[in-house]
Amino acid sequence: MADLSVNICGIKSPNPFWLASAPPTNTGEQVMRGFDAGWGGAVWKTLGEPIVNVNSRFGAIDYSGTKVIGFNNIELITDRPLASNFKEIYEVKKRYPHNVVIVSLMVETKDEWQEIIKRSVDAGADGLELNFGCPHGMCERGMGSAVGEEPKVLQEITSWAKEFSNVPVFVKLSPNVTDIRDPGMAAVMGGCDGISLINTIKSIIGVDLDTLVPKPSVGKESTNGGYCGPAVKPIALHLLAVLGKDPKINVPISGIGGISTWQDAAEFIALGATTIQVCTAVMHYGYRIVEDLIDGLNNYLNNKGLKSVSELTGQAIPGFVDWGELDLNYDIIAKIDGDKCIGCGLCYVACLDGAHQCIHTQKGPCHGWHGEADHGFGPRTEVMPPLHHDGGVPAMSHVPFVDEEECIGCNLCMLVCPVPDCITMVEASHSESKKSWKDHVAKGSA
Amino acid sequence: MGNKTSSKPLLSPKRLERQFSDYKPLYSEAEALIEANRCINCYDAPCISACPTGIDIPAFIKKISTGNIIGSAKVIFEANMLGYSTGRVCPVEELCVGACVYNDLNSSPIQIGRLQHYAAKKAMEIEENTGEKLFPRSKRKSDKKVALIGAGPASLACAAYLALDGIEAVIFEKDTLPGGLNTTAVAPYKIQTEASIEEVNWILQHGVELKTGVEIGKDIALEKLIDEYEAVFIGIGLGMGKRLELKGNDSAAVWRATDLIRKIKNDPDFSLPDELNTVLIIGGGNTAIDISRELAMLGVKDVRLLYRRSRKEMPGYEHEMVEASRYGVRLVEHVTPLEIIRNGEQIKALKVKSTISNDIFDLPCDWVVEAVGQLKHVTKISPEIEVDDQGRVIVDAKTRCTSNPKVYAGGDCINGGKEVVNAAQDGREAAFDILRNLGISPSLHGEKYFKSFVSENKN
Numbered sequence: 035m036a037d038l039s040v041n042i043c044g045i046k047s048p049n050p051f052w053l054a055s056a057p058p059t060n061t062g063e064q065v066m067r068g069f070d071a072g073w074g075g076a077v078w079k080t081l082g083e084p085i086v087n088v089n090s091r092f093g094a095i096d097y098s099g100t101k102v103i104g105f106n107n108i109e110l111i112t113d114r115p116l117a118s119n120f121k122e123i124y125e126v127k128k129r130y131p132h133n134v135v136i137v138s139l140m141v142e143t144k145d146e147w148q149e150i151i152k153r154s155v156d157a158g159a160d161g162l163e164l165n166f167g168c169p170h171g172m173c174e175r176g177m178g179s180a181v182g183e184e185p186k187v188l189q190e191i192t193s194w195a196k197e198f199s200n201v202p203v204f205v206k207l208s209p210n211v212t213d214i215r216d217p218g219m220a221a222v223m224g225g226c227d228g229i230s231l232i233n234t235i236k237s238i239i240g241v242d243l244d245t246l247v248p249k250p251s252v253g254k255e256s257t258n259g260g261y262c263g264p265a266v267k268p269i270a271l272h273l274l275a276v277l278g279k280d281p282k283i284n285v286p287i288s289g290i291g292g293i294s295t296w297q298d299a300a301e302f303i304a305l306g307a308t309t310i311q312v313c314t315a316v317m318h319y320g321y322r323i324v325e326d327l328i329d330g331l332n333n334y335l336n337n338k339g340l341k342s343v344s345e346l347t348g349q350a351i352p353g354f355v356d357w358g359e360l361d362l363n364y365d366i367i368a369k370i371d372g373d374k375c376i377g378c379g380l381c382y383v384a385c386l387d388g389a390h391q392c393i394h395t396q397k398g399p400c401h402g403w404h405g406e407a408d409h410g411f412g413p414r415t416e417v418m419p420p421l422h423h424d425g426g427v428p429a430m431s432h433v434p435f436v437d438e439e440e441c442i443g444c445n446l447c448m449l450v451c452p453v454p455d456c457i458t459m460v461e462a463s464h465s466e467s468k469k470s471w472k473d474h475v476a477k478g479s480a
Numbered sequence: 481m482g483n484k485t486s487s488k489p490l491l492s493p494k495r496l497e498r499q500f501s502d503y504k505p506l507y508s509e510a511e512a513l514i515e516a517n518r519c520i521n522c523y524d525a526p527c528i529s530a531c532p533t534g535i536d537i538p539a540f541i542k543k544i545s546t547g548n549i550i551g552s553a554k555v556i557f558e559a560n561m562l563g564y565s566t567g568r569v570c571p572v573e574e575l576c577v578g579a580c581v582y583n584d585l586n587s588s589p590i591q592i593g594r595l596q597h598y599a600a601k602k603a604m605e606i607e608e609n610t611g612e613k614l615f616p617r618s619k620r621k622s623d624k625k626v627a628l629i630g631a632g633p634a635s636l637a638c639a640a641y642l643a644l645d646g647i648e649a650v651i652f653e654k655d656t657l658p659g660g661l662n663t664t665a666v667a668p669y670k671i672q673t674e675a676s677i678e679e680v681n682w683i684l685q686h687g688v689e690l691k692t693g694v695e696i697g698k699d700i701a702l703e704k705l706i707d708e709y710e711a712v713f714i715g716i717g718l719g720m721g722k723r724l725e726l727k728g729n730d731s732a733a734v735w736r737a738t739d740l741i742r743k744i745k746n747d748p749d750f751s752l753p754d755e756l757n758t759v760l761i762i763g764g765g766n767t768a769i770d771i772s773r774e775l776a777m778l779g780v781k782d783v784r785l786l787y788r789r790s791r792k793e794m795p796g797y798e799h800e801m802v803e804a805s806r807y808g809v810r811l812v813e814h815v816t817p818l819e820i821i822r823n824g825e826q827i828k829a830l831k832v833k834s835t836i837s838n839d840i841f842d843l844p845c846d847w848v849v850e851a852v853g854q855l856k857h858v859t860k861i862s863p864e865i866e867v868d869d870q871g872r873v874i875v876d877a878k879t880r881c882t883s884n885p886k887v888y889a890g891g892d893c894i895n896g897g898k899e900v901v902n903a904a905q906d907g908r909e910a911a912f913d914i915l916r917n918l919g920i921s922p923s924l925h926g927e928k929y930f931k932s933f934v935s936e937n938k939n
Contacts (some may be wrong), residue, residue, distance in 0.1 A: 099517030379523030461548040
């Protein structure tokens with residue numbers, strides 16, 4: 035059994051999995067059920083001057099029958115009295131001393147920050163998370179992402195928080211910026227102990243084609259919301275890696291953004307996250323998903339021979355480099371396993387229309403290769419389907435074949451193939467040593 | 481005139497077939513969406529090649545998944561005007577569904593027939609509710625007339641494509657009810673007569689004229705039609721069920737399968753006698769399997785199918801036999817009937833011989849049903865039409881034109897008994913050739929859906 039416990043900014047958590055600040059951490063009763071299910075920590079639904087919410091609040095993107103691949107919300111911070119929230123925080127910490135409770139905060143003036151930080155610390159918060167990311171509603175009042183997008187303001191408020199707090203201060207960053215390093219550096223300069231990212235992405239989730247009102251609708255109107263869920267993971271991973279790569283960002287990071295499975299979590303950890311925060315997947319399936327997050331991560335670490343989750347942290351960062359450092363001589367080609375192929379033709383049409391026209395069917399070569407469909411470019415190479423060993427008719431006529439001379443190894447066929455391991459990308463034999471664009475530039479050959 | 485089964489309204493709810501429920505009921509919207517989204521949208525999909533009408537199946541399924549039902553139905557009907565009934569009655573396991581790539585992934589194949597049924601049905605409903613036609617009739621004026629003999633799938637498909645391009649298409653049907661086998665023979669758990677008639681009416685509203693109760697060769701001579709019309713299409717199917725030369729089979733308790741099936745489907749006064757316990761069906765084709773399953777589903781306790789060879793050699797589909805077995809039908813292989821032993825009109829037993837041991841034994845029973853194929857009756861229409869040694873009308877493989885250049889034929893009368901979908905394709909191909917010969921280029925249904933045209937280009 036690998037050691038899943040983590041220590042972030044001196045806060046010990048039994049595992050890296052925290053509930054993100056959102057509807058699942060709205061009340062003490064919820065947070066305690068989350069802890070019972072196995073969550074190591076929870077970032078409390080953002081506290082501030084209680085607001086009035088609108089209805090409806092949520093929207094989602096489904097794709098080809100898969101529900102909620104992307105999610106957005108126009109809900110604001112807590113709508114419950116601060117006194118109730120602090121009382122519940124106190125109760126939760128008393129009953130669950132080994133679980134982490136971070137309190138997310140969002141207020142305006144320095145006095146308000148001082149007041150709310152004191153009350154949070156008094157209630158027993160293990161740490162604070164400054165919500166500088168919320169991209170809807172609160173930013174119109176000068177808070178949330180209005181702060182996250184202004185590095186100077188962000189830095190100043192962070193320094194206030196550090197002044198008033200004797201527990202670690204995390205700054206939650208907005209992804210709605212051109213360069214994440216600007217707010218990231220501001221948070222570090224302001225003295226933060228850690229960074230949480232990403233908050234949601236400014237979005238319109240869709241338009242109701244009957245009413246022609248954007249979603250989610252509030253009567254006959256809507257507003258931009260915060261986008262999250264599985265579809266945002268790649269954006270979050272990138273921003274995480276950019277900060278993780280930057281030596282000046284020398285604080286631990288709590289990773290957030292579309293995490294639904296232990297694989298997602300392991301990827302965040304490998305790109306430098308110390309803890310993982312989850313919201314949308316819990317809103318979709320409930321707290322129970324943490325069981326497989328823990329179990330799956332543990333099995334993965336065991337299989338990898340890693341004794342603790344911290345041994346995985348940041349392991350993928352060295353492999354994240356500038357394009358100019360990539361090896362221009364690296365060469366792979368697609369191989370189709372004829373025994374596994376079901377003849378759906380998806381690799382063929384994808385390569386034909388979307389890539390480099392190097393997959394052919396045995397019914398005939400692809401367009402552009404011969405005859406009247408040739409747009410004047412002429413045949414690229416003469417390719418023939420692989421023949422039976424006796425030189426007779428081609429084996430398995432439904433199986434497309436790759437023109438290995440022309441295949442540029444782009445992955446597209448492999449990505450669209452519905453059969454696991456049917457198309458694989460294999461390294462082509464080559465003798466040339468690594469040479470990158472930067473090498474060419476250095477030699478003056480580019 | 482046609483052999484009317486009753487003077488009462490033929491679509492009385494008392495008909496026995498009303499006791500059957502749909503074996504594959506119409507999908508709900510949610511079911512259709514889930515199934516449509518499972519389709520991986522193959523390129524040059526094997527299901528298309530497996531369809532005799534070459535419907536662009538992935539295209540119509542994709543349109544269901546995006547909620548474009550009208551577009552989906554158009555893809556279906558452009559290739560197959562009988563898309564509604566074929567979605568229900570096609571042996572999809574042997575055709576499109578059997579070719580689905582999911583079979584090779586050990587996953588359940590896409591239920592193409594049920595999706596087709598869904599899109600066609602929903603589009604017909606939308607058409608009715610909005611009054612907007614999927615296929616408005618061509619405004620082109622034409623004084624050309626085509627006569628079609630028999631109101632079954634082949635003629636209906638042919639007439640629809642002709643009518644859409646402004647041709648006056650007139651169908652002559654000797655019976656009182658149109659629809660051919662969909663109306664009179666297809667198992668009621670696949671389609672009932674109401675639905676078949678509904679489809680016929682949908683086709684008629686494209687400008688096709690139907691004359692029932694008129695028998696060509698009897699009431700009107702074929703030659704007269706040839707004189708008066710630009711072209712004649714023969715889609716008369718097959719004739720009466722064949723009889724065995726079996727001693728003792730001249731009893732009311734010995735049935736032709738086709739007659740019995742038709743009574744179950746269309747005769748409001750027909751019911752099974754209470755004391756009917758054992759029925760033996762002689763034959764190994766799909767009609768034999770159908771009537772066995774129908775009788776078993778209607779409550780006959782002991783239904784046995786007698787076939788002279790083994791199950792593997794049965795011409796009926798294995799998937800149909802499997803389904804029949806689920807309802808209690810038992811198969812007796814390797815027996816051939818010798819004689820019906822009777823007590824007056826009543827049957828005591830069927831004397832059979834084992835084709836393996838040559839042992840002879842009696843099988844006590846109440847009814848015997850002969851399901852041993854149907855007669856060809858094209859010669860009744862005109863001795864002028866050339867037929868092969870099996871009585872099938874000889875036509876050109878692509879144009880469906882007979883030895884007489886003005887006469888076309890399609891469906892069971894040219895192929896000896898295939899599926900509704902084959903008949904629909906024959907009708908379409910004949911329609912295209914008739915249009916071409918009349919100098920009319922087919923309009924909205926487009927040559928790209930015309931299979932033989934495509935294969936012509938490939939050569």
